[in-house]
Amino acid sequence: MPVPHPATSRPRAVIVGGSLGGLFAAVSLRAIGWEVQVFERSAGMPDSRGGGIVLQPEVEAVFDFGQVPHAVPLGVMSRERIYLNLQDEIVSRALMPQMQTSWNTLHGSLRRALPDGVLQAGERLLRFEQEGARVTAHFASGRVEQADLLIGADGSRSTVRRQLLPQVAPAYAGYVAWRGLAAEHGLPAQLHEKLADSFAFQQGTDHMLLEYLVPGENESTQPGQRRRNWVWYRKVAPGADLAQALTDRAGVAHEFSLPPGAMRPEAVAALRRDAAQLLAPSFAQLVEATPEPFVQAILDMQVPQMVFGRVLLVGDAASVPRPHTAGGAAKAAANALTLARSLRSAGADAGIDAALARWQKQALRHGMQMSEWGIALGERIMDLAPGASDDGPRAGMF
Numbered sequence: 453m454p455v456p457h458p459a460t461s462r463p464r465a466v467i468v469g470g471s472l473g474g475l476f477a478a479v480s481l482r483a484i485g486w487e488v489q490v491f492e493r494s495a496g497m498p499d500s501r502g503g504g505i506v507l508q509p510e511v512e513a514v515f516d517f518g519q520v521p522h523a524v525p526l527g528v529m530s531r532e533r534i535y536l537n538l539q540d541e542i543v544s545r546a547l548m549p550q551m552q553t554s555w556n557t558l559h560g561s562l563r564r565a566l567p568d569g570v571l572q573a574g575e576r577l578l579r580f581e582q583e584g585a586r587v588t589a590h591f592a593s594g595r596v597e598q599a600d601l602l603i604g605a606d607g608s609r610s611t612v613r614r615q616l617l618p619q620v621a622p623a624y625a626g627y628v629a630w631r632g633l634a635a636e637h638g639l640p641a642q643l644h645e646k647l648a649d650s651f652a653f654q655q656g657t658d659h660m661l662l663e664y665l666v667p668g669e670n671e672s673t674q675p676g677q678r679r680r681n682w683v684w685y686r687k688v689a690p691g692a693d694l695a696q697a698l699t700d701r702a703g704v705a706h707e708f709s710l711p712p713g714a715m716r717p718e719a720v721a722a723l724r725r726d727a728a729q730l731l732a733p734s735f736a737q738l739v740e741a742t743p744e745p746f747v748q749a750i751l752d753m754q755v756p757q758m759v760f761g762r763v764l765l766v767g768d769a770a771s772v773p774r775p776h777t778a779g780g781a782a783k784a785a786a787n788a789l790t791l792a793r794s795l796r797s798a799g800a801d802a803g804i805d806a807a808l809a810r811w812q813k814q815a816l817r818h819g820m821q822m823s824e825w826g827i828a829l830g831e832r833i834m835d836l837a838p839g840a841s842d843d844g845p846r847a848g849m850f
């Protein structure tokens with residue numbers, strides 16, 4: 453029988469990781485009547501991957517399924533895609549309406565949809581064990597939790613995955629994303645005129661920058677209160693160069709990313725100098741005006757299996773598609789939604805196991821397709837022939 457929870461006889465899931473993947477799973481499983489608790493290691497806001505998110509239909513589908521109240525609109529529309537060259541001229545323009553939102557807008561809506569006590573902050577999973585259909589999770593605080601299902605939504609460096617598949621680790625793809633958010637109201641007028649409400653790009657040799665408007669820190673989509681989100685992909689050699697890019701202002705070396713506020717002042721200054729040299733003036737101004745740029749190494753990672761008895765992996769813990777797909781959050785949302793739909797008609801015990809097996813088939817296929825697509829896009833963006841700088845669009849890329 454499913455593990456009885458003191459307050460209820462409903463099946464129970466323990467979710468490790470309180471970022472988007474974990475909260476998508478929480479609202480989806482609650483919608484089918486499961487008892488859910490989310491354990492996030494960060495004491496305050498999770499170590500957010502921050503920044504802008506292209507709003508994909510899968511995210512909206514989870515919001516509908518989980519009846520997550522949210523602001524309308526959930527993001528900011530861009531009307532067209534433009535490409536700038538080094539001289540700040542628009543060299544290409546294509547009508548392509550789409551909506552962009554931000555990590556904090558999605559996370560805020562999901563968090564507010566969960567009753568008090570569902571999200572437990574400051575709880576770091578150390579390990580788990582399984583006995584039959586029962587999983588026991590052990591946390592650094594000494595807390596011990598039991599459940600019918602343990603969901604690893606703990607990101608690319610997942611503790612859950614490390615216990616299940618110690619041989620699987622993310623591989624560095626050879627380039628990083630420097631990222632930033634700048635408040636709209638502080639930016640020069642000519643920058644607004646040039647970029648307006650476009651999804652704007654610059655394709656250079658070995659680098660590409662993209663930029664779009666997202667909601668403000670307070671989730672407002674009102675003109676003047678929004679932010680401009682930018683992502684600048686650049687090659688950084690593995691080894692000493694990468695290690696230096698990922699060393700924070702306290703001298704601590706990080707494995708894959710530095711959050712906003714952690715970059716060394718001299719690294720921020722170097723980034724701004726490079727921007728002035730390599731980027732269109734509008735983009736260079738944007739980098740200059742960004743108070744806390746941050747950096748993420750681009751990774752490739754795909755597990756061969758997502759279900760291990762009553763423990764499963766979702767979101768970035770299972771596979772990391774390159775960001776050119778603009779689909780990591782969407783994949784995490786799809787994982788949650790398809791899991792809830794599979795489990796809805798499962799009943800207990802063997803029914804749950806059969807539902808998980810069905811779910812794994814489609815979730816694995818989806819992850820692999822996204823990974824392959826992202827690698828193909830990334831290789832094309834970053835491996836340009838020498839001299840092919842300041843080009844026009846390269847179809848389908850973000």
Ligand SMILES: Cc1cc2nc3c(=O)[nH]c(=O)nc-3n(C[C@H](O)[C@H](O)[C@H](O)COP(=O)(O)OP(=O)(O)OC[C@H]3O[C@@H](n4cnc5c(N)ncnc54)[C@H](O)[C@@H]3O)c2cc1C
Nearest residue numbers: 469471473493498506577606607767768775778780781782
């Ligand atoms: C440059 C860039 C741009 C992107 N743009 C887009 C986009 O436009 N659209 C899109 O859909 N996606 C985008 N993504 C991807 C997206 O950000 C992620 O795929 C998505 O947020 C899913 O993340 P997750 O919740 O699975 O993992 P994460 O966000 O990494 O969260 C994992 C959480 O688990 C917690 N955790 C880790 N270990 C433990 C532990 N032992 N115990 C408890 N908690 C733990 C962490 O603190 C963290 O909060 C982008 C990614 C990058 C790098």
